[in-house]
Structures are given as structure tokens and as C-alpha cells.
Amino acid sequence: MYQGSKLKLYREGNLKSVFGNSASQIESQINQKSEDYILNVSEVEFGEFLIQTHIIDFPTLDFENVYVESYEKEIPADRFPGNYDVRSGEIYKRDVIVYHIPYSGNIYILRNQGVSSFSMSGSIDVGVTNDSITTEIINFDSNPEKIKRDFEDCKRFILSDYDTLKKDCARFNNEVLAFAIGKIKERKQKLLSKNNLLSSLGVPLKKKVGVAETFSIPKPELRKKIIIEPKVYEKGFKPEPTLSNENYFEILKIINDVGKNFERMPSTYSGKGEEDLRDHILLTLDPNFEFGSASGETFNKKGKTDILLKYDSDVVFIAECKFWTGKGGYLSTIDQLLGYLTFRNSKTSLIMFVRNKDMSNVISIISEVTETHPNYIRTEKKNGETWWNYIFHINEDRNREISLGILAYHLPE
Template identity: 50%
Template sequence: MYKNSANRIFGGKGSIAEYFKSQIKNLESEINSTSESYILNVSEEQFADYLIDKYQIEKPIVHFENVYADNIEKNIPAEHFPMSFYIRNDKSYPRQVIQFFAPISGNSELLKYVPGTNTITLGGGKCDFEVDHDKLKLEIIDFYNIPQKIKLEYDENVLSAKRKLEQLYQDFDEFNNYLESWITGEIKKRKNKFLSQNEFMNSLGVPLKKNINTSETFAVPRPALRTKIKVSKPQSNSQPFRPEPTIDLEVYNQILKLINDVGKNFERMPSVYKGKGEEDLRDHILMTLDPNFEYGSACGETFNKTGKTDIQLRYDSSVVFIAECKFWTGEKGFLETISQLINYLTWRDTKASVIIFVKQKDFTTILTKVENITPKHPNYIGFMSKSDENWLNYRFHINGDKNREIKLAIQLYHIQ
């Protein structure tokens, strides 16, 4: 009826594409305002999770199933009457107005935008709803006192609104899907800017006067992974960022793949490995890893073993990969193995694996127990992926610092 353009559904605020642009602009401003110290010390994944949660769009839901109606008398200007009415053009006449209200959950203001970014906006159909705070309102003037006519006009409006609402939802989905890769890329861009600046200044070969809040570092590869964990902004360690060498994610996955191949051989040839202890099984894994990877300084440091069950990859004095081999002794022993491994890890983004040998016959039950118990560890951050039925990838943090994350693979093998 009376159309307040500012509240009109699918049109009161302009194109949804313009809203998306403003969101991206705000995001860009927030990322670019982060300090060097913060961006170099904070976990990229946790900072990305925070921004994604903050800027992704939650779809407003219109509850047409809970619609209710009311009626009110209003003075209707002559120009709104049908041509069949004999009335004076400069007059208003009282008529009954039927009002329909549909409750809205979520941000109702988003319903005021015109849908359509990369597609043609759907046309046709009547849509005279207005956004009235937490509900949609439709007013239909009762000119003929025919309920069926009022109901038909209402149904036409609902059908048109639902069609355009689906298109608006599609726009929201496309924007949300775009956010993850865009945010991750912008964080990396900001971080690489500081890394390049430090590299350039260090290449001058003279002592530099540095602000005590500015950190020195070098570039390291980082994966673009998303696991939503919390909405609060992650805190950055106030200590200066200390660069530590890390292996690339692709190399890490190659190491895990080789371990998995050896573990599958344990299962395929049980007679060969029957009765073997942890140290023997570990040595078979080492014999495969050692010739496949040469990593480190010019002297060619490769895999070294320490203790009874540890597998380590070292770069200079830093451990960049470590695995712990254990037989399954129950849930308590499994969590203790993770804790034991984490105690070894004090470096940024260290990659690790817990290799579990299972003698119990019901291997599937053990796999289920691992999936259920792993999130209960106090250092657990989130699940990443399942590379195989027996190979799960997680994110943990080192003791005392949630920003220093560990990529931890859990790999289980059935030993006869």
C-alpha cells in the first residue's frame, strides 16, 4: 500500500553487491590496521577464523509459517483506488486495510537489498512487503470486501518474496564462500609485507635501530585452512617474534604419506612384522623416510632418532618434525602420548604425528574411540581433515600459548 522506499523489501537500500563491497572495504581496513608485532605473532588460522566469523553473513529467516493478520481503517488517497470507482482525485476516502505480519529471525536490514550480483535479478510477481523492524508487513486495501481476493493478493506477494529471497540467499552463500580465501590471502599479504621489509633492511649489512615492538622474522609457507573455533579476537604474544624454520605443508604431507604406506605394509604382511616391538616398527618407518628426505644445512642433516620411539627431522638446532610411536593401551594412554609429544614441541608451527599400533582385533572400535577422545585433550584446537580411514589431521597448540599451533596427524595401524 503506502510504500516507504527506505523500508521496501528487496530495494530499500540498493544493491546487495554494494553492501558486499562495503564489507570487504571494512575487512581490508581492519587487516591493514594490524601492527607488525601482532600480525607476525598471531596464529594466521585463528585470526582468519575470527574475521570470517565476524564478517560472514547470517541469513535472515522470514517465518511465513507464523504469519498473523490484523485490520485497520485508513484514509486512502483517490489515486490508489481502482478506475471503476467514481471518486474525486483530490480527496481521500476511508477503507479497511488488511495487514499481514511475518516474523523475521536475524538481521532484517539485509532484506532491504536488491538481490543479484553475478546473475540476472528475477523479475515479475508482486512484492509489496516492507521491513518493519523484526517482521515483514504487507498492507492490502479492501476495496471489494471479497476475502478470496485479499488472500490471492497475499499469496502472490509471498510467492514473489520467496523467489527473490532464495536469490538473496544464493548471494550470501557466494559471499561467505569467497570470504575464507580472500581473508587468508590478505593476512598473508600483510605478513609478507613486513617480512620483505625486514629482509630488505637486514640486507643493508649495518646495525639498525628498531622499535622494541617490531619483530624480525623470515617468510615461511603457511596452509590456508579454516576451522571455526571462536568469535573473540585472538591475542598476540607480546614477546618479539622469533623466526623458526618450518617444513612446507606439502613436504609434511609427503612424510605422512610415506608413514602411512609403511603402516599399511604392516597390515598387509602380518607374518613379517608379527611380534615386533615399538623400536623395531619405528626402525622400519625410519628406513623408508631416511633415503627419501635430505633436509637441513649443507652438511646434509636428515632424520635422526632419539630415545626409544621418537622420529625427528631436524634443521640446524631446531626440530621441525617429530613422531611418537606407541602401542594402543587405552584412551588414557593415548591422550598421555599426545601430551608427551607436545612437551617436545616448543617451536612455531612444528609438524608432528602420533603413530599408534593396535593389536586389538576390533580395530574399527579403536578408530571411533580416537575420534571421540582426541577433542578432549586440553591443547586441542580443531579438526582439519581425514586423509584416510586411519589417518586424521588436527590442530593443537603448545603448552601455554594458543597462538603457537601444531599440525598433528593421528595415524593408526592394525598389527597382528
């Protein structure tokens, strides 16, 4: 009646092998992709896609809702206690109490030994159903207290290495995305280095044709949200000049320092318009931008942007300055900024000047509605009460990520 699958807890395998196999499979999937795919795909989105089948759904055991059943079973004489008058080799019928412990998650992960330790407290075989693990206790004496004690012993073995495995799996889940992204970056860097070497030979590079840029996969049967493999529409890749994250944050810090100065000296900036405030920012940025040029009201793609930094002829930073007019105006300004961007632009900022008396309300609105924008991908971090960093994508190409810094400053009427 209860002869379902069996599971020997904490002894049949080990988590080191489980984690190692996952790492190998992730790296193999990355290496199978075409050069163009790796060079153009969003590292974070591809990484999230790769790890979704490797994240461990660690099982939860529900001892609060344990229930029991019983059935009659033939028990060999050698399993009876010594004080029973039974004949060797014979079998006798006895009632068996079956404890059902409900669970959710991947129960079979509990077959493995932990990474960091090995318990000497023993193991136990349990039965496995669709929604519970089972342990059986033979009712020899019809003694409820003894049966309860026997179950407590079983419970101790069931939980012997449970917390150790839980910590190991949580650590793996927390680190696997960074591992995948790191491997994507590693292969991308190798491809870039190779392409730069070939380009330096001074002869045309022959492009392979007929190579599929994306691959279709069967949909995995998961209860959680499925992450679809990111598509890449590029047919080639050419490295473009770009600000390092360090330089990008230094530029935002300069802008932030100027913005805070607006707040500290309200009488100086009272009544100033967007262009005046923008020019103050430009006057500070330009001498700090050693290897390029900073300009204002410069045409880029679909309009004139307020602040534009160039290296040689390439745009490496774009910012827009606006007075706060409410939630709708804020989202429209993000649309306006995105409209300026080409696929070559990756570092941007939106600088909001707020004349509302209730600055706290404006801060709340920015925090809440930015993530509702259709181009929003993820939140990076918040560097202060009025400085947010987000990752968006440019219009019509989700794989082209941009860094968007939002900075807001309270100005007098």
C-alpha cells in the same frame, strides 16, 4: 498503527557494495595491526575473528505462520477502483488487512539487488517490525477471495529475487574466511620480505618501542558465539626453518606406507616392540630426507622423542610411536608429544600401534576424543580410515599452531 520502518525490496542497494565494503573493512583491520602481531598471530583464528561481523545472517521468511490483523485507515479517492462513486481530493475510511510474515535473520539484506542478476518482475514496499515484515491490502469489496489473490501477488513480489540473494550471500559466507586469511598471509609475506631485506644490509635493526601488541574492542551484540580477538605475546619475530606442507605430507605418506606394510606382513612384525617398529620407520625415512638427518630416541625439551628430523641444527619434524592402551593412554600420549615441542616445532605426528581385535572401535575413539583435547584447534582432513590431520597449539601459546598427523595400524598379538 503500522507506520514502522519501511523496506523497498531488492532495489535500495546492491550486494556488490555490501561485499566490497566488507572486504575493505577486513583488509583495513589487518593493515592496522602491528608487524609483530601479524607475524605471530594464528592466521586462521585472526581470520575467524575478523569475519564474524561480516558473515551475513540471511533472513528466513516463515510463510507457514503468517497471521493477519486489520485497522481502519483514511484512503484518498484516487486509490479507489474506477467503479466507486468517490470525489477527487476526498478521503474515505476503509479497513486495511495487514499480513504479518514472521522472519529471522537480517531482514535488511533484502533491500539489495543481487550480484549476478536483476529481476524485472517488480518490487514491493514492506513494513518491518522486530519479528515480521508486513504488507497491507485495502478491503474495498469485503471479498475474501480477492484479498487472498492480492496477497499471493504480494508474496510473488516478496520472493522475486529472494533465492538469487540467498545464493549470493551463501557464496560470500563460504569465501570470506579464505579471503581474510589470504590477506593476512599477503601482509605477513610482505613483512617477511622487508625484514629479510633489512637484515641483509648487515647492520642492526632498530626496534620500535611502546607499540601496543593487542587492542581491546567493544563486545559486539551477537546472538551467536563471539570469537575473541587472538592475543599475541611475542615481542619480535624470527623466521625459522619449517617443512612445507607438501614435504610434511610426503613424510606422513612414507610412514603410512611402512605402517600398512606392518599390517600386510603380520608374521614378520609379530611380537616386535615400539623401538623395533620405530627403527623400521626410521630406516625408510632417513634415505628419503635428503637435506637433513633422521634419528630416534633424541632428547627434545622435556624428554626423548621417538623420531626426530633435523635441518642443520633445527628440528623440523617430531613423531612419537605408541601401542594403543585405551582412550586415556591415547590422550596422555598426545600430552607427552606436546611436552616435547618448543615454539619452533610445527610439524608432528603420533603413530599408534593397535593390537586390539576390534580395530573399528579404536578408530571411533580416535575420531571422537581427539577434538576434546584442550590444545585442539581444528580438524584439517582425513586421508584414509586410519590417518587423520589436525591443527593443535603448543602448550601455553594458542597462537603457535602445530600440524598433528595421527596414524594408526593394526598389528598381530
